[in-house]
Amino acid sequence: MLESQVAETTSTVVEPTRRDFLFIATGAAAAVGAATVVWPFIQSMTPDAATVAAGAPVEVDLSPIAEGQIVKVFWRGKLIFIRNRTPAEIKAAEDVNVASLRDPQPDSARVKPGHAQWLIVYGNCTHLGCVPLGHQGAYEGWFCPCHGSVFDTSGRVRGGPAPINLPIPPYTFTSDTKIVIGQEATA
């Protein structure tokens, strides 16, 4: 005590006091405490265990789907179209000048090798999210009645305000007639 008092009167630099240390230490402890309290509340808003469990991959049996038919399934709350394409639809999708597309993508990049017959895309228009109508529009792919977007038989945008093609969800073939949506090809 006496030493620091002497130091304060003779030194030209103001020494930090015990009080300064206590203020800073308490402030730091309070900040850590506040963060510790806030963290669980924010975390509670992240998807809970039941939702995560319900978001597991789903298996779909393709054998009952007739040629030309479009089937709707849900995965993680999002709509997915499964389209069993006719040879004419596959040919129309492949015979396209890719460079002329708004969102250039060859049809081969949108299907699994050896399974060109099956087109699997998310079922919401990439403009503002309406569900487009199958077998409609100039290319007989999909037509969105909300604002007039047009998609071809590969799900690529060909007209209207949609900016990008219907996205492809992660999926893999576990056999010729079964797919698992939500899982990329592993072993």
Next chain:
Amino acid sequence: MSQHPTTYVPKSAFGKWFESRLPIAGLIHSSFIAFPVPRNLNYFWTFGAILVFMLVSQIVTGVFLAMYYTPNASLAFQSVEHIMRDVNYGWLIRYLHANGASMFFVAVYIHIFRGLYYGSYKAPREILWILGVIIYGLMMATAFMGYVLPWGQMSFWGATVITNILAAIPVVGDTIQSLLWGGYSVGNPTLNRFFSIHYLLPFMIFGVVLLHIWALHVPGQNNPTGVPIKSGKDAVPFTPYATIKDIFATVVFMILFAWFVFYIPNYLGHADNYVPANPSVTPAHIVPEWYFLPFYAILRAIPDKLGGVIAMFAAIAVLAFLPWLDTSKVRSTNYRPLYKQFFWILVADTLLLGWLGAKPPEGWYVIVSQIATAYYFIHFLIILPLLGFIERPLPLPNSIIDSVMGVKGGAGLPTGANAEPHSKG
């Protein structure tokens, strides 16, 4: 608001511009920074701040619970289990809210008994006291409805018993009951409207708390001597002295709170509330939560249905008349040797009533409940008015600083800033 001229001068240009349009910085400064606080306050005066903390805690945890809870009779119980098991940290938020309600009542009972002991309800703090009684009533309504929401056995049957009580009120009782039920018995409409009102009331409590603090700031705090602030030497500025003391006391209180939440989170609850509500089976032993037990004992002590209801509500209402029932000119029980004994007997009586409220209404519990109930009313309606005339109080100190100096045996003036009083207490 406060009666002294504001000493606050904003430092920045923006501060000056804002302050001339909405003087909130000056208000906060005069209420919580410069505000003169008696220098002899003990830790019983920290419970106001603890209560504000608990109110905020209940509101925050409650808002988050409401994100995950479903107020429908067929889904409510399950949604609470979903919170406990699936929602990340849901168990923590639920236990904080349930145990927080108990902690809220621990703090409010200490706060009330502080007021009873030190005469904080006496003139000029009568309105302050009555606002407190209103807050207490709102707290009880909120807690009761909150307990119904998990839709367990105790939730359902507690709701049934209490809403049946209201039917005892003559003339309007059946109508009130029907409006509360929304049907022919406690059911889904009841649950839905209890959820809505349970969400609403805490914000009304918050409003009354603001009035309560405003009413306090007119005369300023009471203190253990009951002698008001007479000069700057008697007081210290709120910041840093009361601010740090309140924060420290709140942290200690949080340790107690955390003890319950993390080690014994179901101790204060009832196992039967983990059984989904079943309208065809009443649990063998219905009890309300611990903070209602004294009033439950009073309700059951009177053999007449309407009489019991009146006694129960009167036990709470009598508190509002305290400023006029107590005829003593002396505030603090420290200087009232005769009243002091009756005060502690009252404390023992309310603890006894609480203990009896959890017991089945059989055997000797019945007569003891009746005696304890009678004594409760005798204390407020007979003893308290009479004592003011009979009692010879001890001599009061001349001032707060004198009482502080006397305790220290004349060891020099205490250091620390003084604060000028802004009004006479």
